[in-house]
Amino acid sequence: MENDRSAAKWTKGTLALFPVQTLILAAPLTAAPEPAKPLTPSDIVAAAPASAWRTIPAEDLLVIDYDAGGRTVVQLAPTFAPVHVANIRALASGGYWQGSAVYRVQDNYVAQWGTNDDKKPLPPGIVAKPPAEYVRSARGFAIRPLGFADPYAVRTGHAGGWPVAQYRDGSVSLIHCYGTVGVGRDLAPDTGMGGELYAVIGHAPRQLDRNIAIVGRVVEGIEQMSALPRGTEALGFYKEGSVARKIASVRLASALPAADRPSFQYMAETSPTFAAYARARANRNDPFYRVAAGGVDICNAPVPVRRTPAQ
Amino acid sequence: MENDRSAAKWTKGTLALFPVQTLILAAPLTAAPEPAKPLTPSDIVAAAPASAWRTIPAEDLLVIDYDAGGRTVVQLAPTFAPVHVANIRALASGGYWQGSAVYRVQDNYVAQWGTNDDKKPLPPGIVAKPPAEYVRSARGFAIRPLGFADPYAVRTGHAGGWPVAQYRDGSVSLIHCYGTVGVGRDLAPDTGMGGELYAVIGHAPRQLDRNIAIVGRVVEGIEQMSALPRGTEALGFYKEGSVARKIASVRLASALPAADRPSFQYMAETSPTFAAYARARANRNDPFYRVAAGGVDICNAPVPVRRTPAQ
Incomplete structure (x- = not known):
């Protein structure tokens, strides 16, 4: 049983989920580069720039x-x-x-x-x-x-x-x-x-x-x-x-009191990161998955929320 | 906060959810009969005939x-x-x-x-x-x-x-x-x-x-x-x-041992009761509701299961 946060190791099995065109274009140029590891939704959220986040009042x-x-x-x-x-x-x-x-x-x-x-x-x-x-x-x-x-x-x-x-x-x-x-x-x-x-x-x-x-x-x-x-x-x-x-x-x-006051941020749906996150939620292609769903229901694409990072 | 199993009292507010035709047909004959209380999905399941149920081996x-x-x-x-x-x-x-x-x-x-x-x-x-x-x-x-x-x-x-x-x-x-x-x-x-x-x-x-x-x-x-x-x-x-x-x-x-052996039944989806149940799941019109959704997702219409009743 896996999960978004599983750090699944890269396997060749996921290659088949990449568009065929990518492979054809890449092949003739040089030795084929290692394909990028597919990102999980959590990977995408973890790499989001500060501009994707809004602090909750x-x-x-x-x-x-x-x-x-x-x-x-x-x-x-x-x-x-x-x-x-x-x-x-x-x-x-x-x-x-x-x-x-x-x-x-x-x-x-x-x-x-x-x-x-x-x-x-x-x-x-x-x-x-x-x-x-x-x-x-x-x-x-x-x-x-x-x-x-x-x-x-x-x-x-x-x-x-x-x-x-x-x-x-x-x-x-x-x-x-x-x-x-x-x-x-x-x-x-x-x-x-x-x-x-x-x-x-x-x-x-x-x-x-x-x-x-x-x-x-x-x-x-x-x-x-x-x-x-x-x-x-x-x-x-x-x-x-x-x-x-x-x-x-x-x-x-x-x-x-300020010392005990929690602070959170949500990811703006207008950010490119959110778009990538939602796409990944609908098309899971990390190594655990054999078939990407091709869709997701609204409650299965929850808005990412995090604690506001220390300055 | 209500729930399927809430025994909500009958109110006039739900009248508007009945098809208008029913009221027009009924009215001229005699004094209008009391409209039937809208059934919750749980009401429907509770009234299901034995023929709607299948015993799980x-x-x-x-x-x-x-x-x-x-x-x-x-x-x-x-x-x-x-x-x-x-x-x-x-x-x-x-x-x-x-x-x-x-x-x-x-x-x-x-x-x-x-x-x-x-x-x-x-x-x-x-x-x-x-x-x-x-x-x-x-x-x-x-x-x-x-x-x-x-x-x-x-x-x-x-x-x-x-x-x-x-x-x-x-x-x-x-x-x-x-x-x-x-x-x-x-x-x-x-x-x-x-x-x-x-x-x-x-x-x-x-x-x-x-x-x-x-x-x-x-x-x-x-x-x-x-x-x-x-x-x-x-x-x-x-x-x-x-x-x-x-x-x-x-x-x-x-x-x-027979005395400790649980027995369950599920409702056959081929039964008229199941059809009524699924309709009610998608169109909640008991008094708690102002608006019936008009749809339901598959996981929100779970197959009814019950303990097999004593003979």
């Missing part, structure tokens, strides 16, 4: 620290769900989630956390009933298409560092992939205030796209949620009185 | 019991990878995996288990170098198409209770979805003997389709693998000398 990072240690960092998506994200920032700043918990872990679906205590006082400025920020107009919105068929949307691609889908009516939504963070809600037209959040810990539940407010994605520490014991009650909820993991605090990175 | 069930308790059951796929599956049956019958372990858990990818000790004697009858059972001819092979676009294949659907993809060259493969079990291998042309197996515990890694021998799927107890702490070494491997979980035994269900 500290006020877009939600830092979840657990009682027992460990940290999960979520990048917020204010462009797509501004009212929900404003609520979440205010809840974090107001200390709303101190002493809250991860209380639902459903296998191949979601881990959910926060506070569902109706009596807990809200910090000032919370919009109790946010609008349904599920889709937005595609107008003025540059999408880099991924270029492959999708069962859910007319097309998929990336915009502003996020995976997006465009639909027949022209609207655009963020996409539920592994690690996507959304706002728990009750039956429509409720959209959720933001006090209960979930992260996807299984196969992309795309049926939720356009039906729920996506507010971000986990950029570090998803395993603090995905590796938790599954809840034993219906829908993966923990039994009354027990929780999967206690949360010590949820804060914006901008509110943390 | 006991020699197709691999039962993994852990030292610390807990059990994972894998359904084998002999039609697709007969030589690999014959190896696996012989390894199980020979007690090859007693005292083995889950030694790799990589987030959003795979959990891997078995024995990679080259010196461990093999039971008789093992084919040391199985053929590349990655694809097969579509001829004589009835596929029920799912009917939606796919980024990896010309079409996807179900055959004999398994998710399958058909490619431009006419070949057919099983598909890597959540819970799919495959045979770990080194670089091609190695196909793996079957002594090391993995289960998918994240978003479908479809790039592996046609590149690795798929031999089955987890039908119960995936959380015994998916909820394990992630390995801290490269590719999610555990540190030398430590393992994620010790395995007490791996046996075929047919070798277990």
Whole structure:
């Protein structure tokens, strides 16, 4: 079993995947040069120039620290769900989630956390009933298409560092992939205030796209949620009185002391490196592979994210 | 945050999703009847008649019991990878995996288990170098198409209770979805003997389709693998000398005493119930949803599996 990060050794077996023309042109000139080792998506990301990366603003990072240690960092998506994200920032700043918990872990679906205590006082400025920020107009919105068929949307691609889908009516939504963070809600037209959040810990539940407010994605520490014991009650909820993991605090990175403030960068989809990365994701030709897929689904071409390198 | 199994209460909001014709026809006759509550995929599965189900033969069930308790059951796929599956049956019958372990858990990818000790004697009858059972001819092979676009294949659907993809060259493969079990291998042309197996515990890694021998799927107890702490070494491997979980035994269900022998059934894709289930998966219209997707990807329409009901 291999993986993107496997440093597979070069073998002659992969030669057949190169275009035949390359070999014909190269042969008559001199002794045939050693063909370049095919790059994995991870190789391409590792070699990306600084210009391919964008630093995520500290006020877009939600830092979840657990009682027992460990940290999960979520990048917020204010462009797509501004009212929900404003609520979440205010809840974090107001200390709303101190002493809250991860209380639902459903296998191949979601881990959910926060506070569902109706009596807990809200910090000032919370919009109790946010609008349904599920889709937005595609107008003025540059999408880099991924270029492959999708069962859910007319097309998929990336915009502003996020995976997006465009639909027949022209609207655009963020996409539920592994690690996507959304706002728990009750039956429509409720959209959720933001006090209960979930992260996807299984196969992309795309049926939720356009039906729920996506507010971000986990950029570090998803395993603090995905590796938790599954809840034993219906829908993966923990039994009354027990929780999967206690949360010590949820804060914006901008509110943390500089020494403890994490910083991350995402790869801009407008960069040539991203284009090469997406191509490699769809056409794996490193030595492990016999057949390149020739396509990739949007959740299998995740936007590369890294810790901001030290200056 | 909802789920298939949510018993959402009926609301008027879903009315708009019924075909208008139904309402027009019904209205003039008498007082309009209460519209039927939209069924979730789980509702449909729960109401399936006995004729929709096929019992999985006991020699197709691999039962993994852990030292610390807990059990994972894998359904084998002999039609697709007969030589690999014959190896696996012989390894199980020979007690090859007693005292083995889950030694790799990589987030959003795979959990891997078995024995990679080259010196461990093999039971008789093992084919040391199985053929590349990655694809097969579509001829004589009835596929029920799912009917939606796919980024990896010309079409996807179900055959004999398994998710399958058909490619431009006419070949057919099983598909890597959540819970799919495959045979770990080194670089091609190695196909793996079957002594090391993995289960998918994240978003479908479809790039592996046609590149690795798929031999089955987890039908119960995936959380015994998916909820394990992630390995801290490269590719999610555990540190030398430590393992994620010790395995007490791996046996075929047919070798277990009757009282301890699990039995499962899958839903035949040829049944009307399966067609209704797949339609509902692609067109969720229970009260939680504002917009039905109008499509579904093959790994988001998993074949329903259940414990065989008591007679």
